[in-house]
Amino acid sequence: xxxxxxxxxxxxxxxxxxxxxxxxxxxxxxxxxxxxxxxxxxxxxxxxxxxxxxxxxxxxxxxxxxxxxxxxxxxxxxxxxxxxxxxxxxxxxxxxxxxxxxxxxxxxxxxxxxxxxxxxxxxxxxxxxxxxx
Amino acid sequence: xxxxxxxxxxxxxxxxxxxxxxxxxxxxxxxxxxxxxxxxxxxxxxxxxxxxxxxxxxxxxxxxxxxxxxxxxxxxxxxxxxxxxxxxxxxxxxxxxxxxxxxxxxxxxxxxxxxxxxxxxxxxxxxxxxxxxxxxxxxxxxxxxxxxxxxxxxxxxxxxxxxxxxxxxxxxxxxxxxxxxxxxxxxxxxxxxxxxxxxxxxxxxxxxxxxxxxxxxxxxxxxxxxxxxxxxxxxxxxxxxxxxx
Numbered sequence: 001x002x003x004x005x006x007x008x009x010x011x012x013x014x015x016x017x018x019x020x021x022x023x024x025x026x027x028x029x030x031x032x033x034x035x036x037x038x039x040x041x042x043x044x045x046x047x048x049x050x051x052x053x054x055x056x057x058x059x060x061x062x063x064x065x066x067x068x069x070x071x072x073x074x075x076x077x078x079x080x081x082x083x084x085x086x087x088x089x090x091x092x093x094x095x096x097x098x099x100x101x102x103x104x105x106x107x108x109x110x111x112x113x114x115x116x117x118x119x120x121x122x123x124x125x126x127x128x129x130x131x132x133x
Numbered sequence: 134x135x136x137x138x139x140x141x142x143x144x145x146x147x148x149x150x151x152x153x154x155x156x157x158x159x160x161x162x163x164x165x166x167x168x169x170x171x172x173x174x175x176x177x178x179x180x181x182x183x184x185x186x187x188x189x190x191x192x193x194x195x196x197x198x199x200x201x202x203x204x205x206x207x208x209x210x211x212x213x214x215x216x217x218x219x220x221x222x223x224x225x226x227x228x229x230x231x232x233x234x235x236x237x238x239x240x241x242x243x244x245x246x247x248x249x250x251x252x253x254x255x256x257x258x259x260x261x262x263x264x265x266x267x268x269x270x271x272x273x274x275x276x277x278x279x280x281x282x283x284x285x286x287x288x289x290x291x292x293x294x295x296x297x298x299x300x301x302x303x304x305x306x307x308x309x310x311x312x313x314x315x316x317x318x319x320x321x322x323x324x325x326x327x328x329x330x331x332x333x334x335x336x337x338x339x340x341x342x343x344x345x346x347x348x349x350x351x352x353x354x355x356x357x358x359x360x361x362x363x364x365x366x367x368x369x370x371x372x373x374x375x376x377x378x
Contacts, residue, residue, distance in 0.1 A: 007148055007149040008148060008233070009148035009149075010148075010231035010232060010233055010239045011146050011148070011153065011154060011231060011232040012231045012232075013154075013228070013231075013232065015229075015294075015297045015298065019294060019297070020294070022204060023204060023205070025342075025344050025347065026294060026342070026344070029342045029343070029344075033340070093341065093343060093356075093360075095357075096343070096346070096354065096356050096357035096360050096361075097357070097360040097361065097363075097364065099357075099361050101276075104272040104275070106275070
């Protein structure tokens with residue numbers, strides 16, 4: 001018999017592959033991170049359009065027509081929805097990454113969130129003005 | 134409400150006789166005043182004396198009775214049967230830690246991490262006792278106070294999928310504790326601790342899931358501490374590019 005025999009036998013549990021489906025908090029987090037896939041595809045389509053624009057009018061028209069395909073429209077609606085989801089969830093988290101102190105008091109979370117929405121609205125209006133005129 | 138009962142499933146593991154954990158169901162009298170910890174004490178006293186769990190203060194300050202209650206990391210003393218009744222409750226040892234026995238987990242890694250971040254004030258200049266205390270204003274204290282409320286219960290590690298995937302990650306509580314000292318006006322150890330922050334297993338191991346802050350029973354916000362450190366770490370990196378030491 002060994003002088004210091006121990007009955008210890010710590011049990012290591014395995015992390016199930018579907019751990020992120022076990023709790024709504026994790027699922028929402030995975031969707032938030034997953035939005036990047038749609039945004040990447042959207043950016044590629046946009047970059048492709050720029051390339052077609054540089055190749056002359058016909059190429060550009062072809063790209064515009066391709067965008068009117070039902071699948072293209074469906075994808076863009078989906079991408080918009082996911083981008084908005086990412087925006088809203090990110091704005092909710094933004095106060096955690098900001099540490100602003102005014103007159104010895106920490107700036108309230110809702111002020112930081114509101115500032116983000118104001119910035120979002122202003123940027124949208126500016127973009128719409130540039131596109132329209 | 135008299136004579137009603139409640140069923141509690143407990144994940145049990147007895148290292149000397151079991152090769153893997155198994156679920157055992159206990160039926161106990163229901164009392165709406167009863168906490169999960171009291172339910173466990175009832176089981177140990179009246180039903181099954183072999184059940185093991187950690188506890189001490191019964192008032193959410195010792196940080197001993199952390200466990201998974203229906204899959205959510207909570208303190209047993211701060212969760213009540215009435216919030217689950219009449220449903221069955223499932224109790225498991227804290228996730229992401231090895232199981233020592235029943236609801237007791239091995240926390241060595243967690244403790245090592247807490248110790249690794251130099252959790253003490255490193256003054257710019259050592260003062261002798263005669264020179265008096267290190268003075269601080271309430272405003273200076275406010276900058277770190279919430280990060281000092283941690284009771285080392287480990288719930289945030291059980292909530293962190295990044296720690297689950299890779300235990301090298303320094304983790305929420307240790308990084309929040311690091312913030313507690315770096316934000317303290319009496320401390321001058323920030324530069325030393327930034328090496329821990331900047332490391333791959335430091336703040337960059339975090340992907341901002343944010344569940345750590347949600348489950349903290351003391352209102353500490355480790356997710357905020359870590360995101361703020363990411364800003365600091367990025368600044369550190371940029372400055373380092375132009376001004377190598």
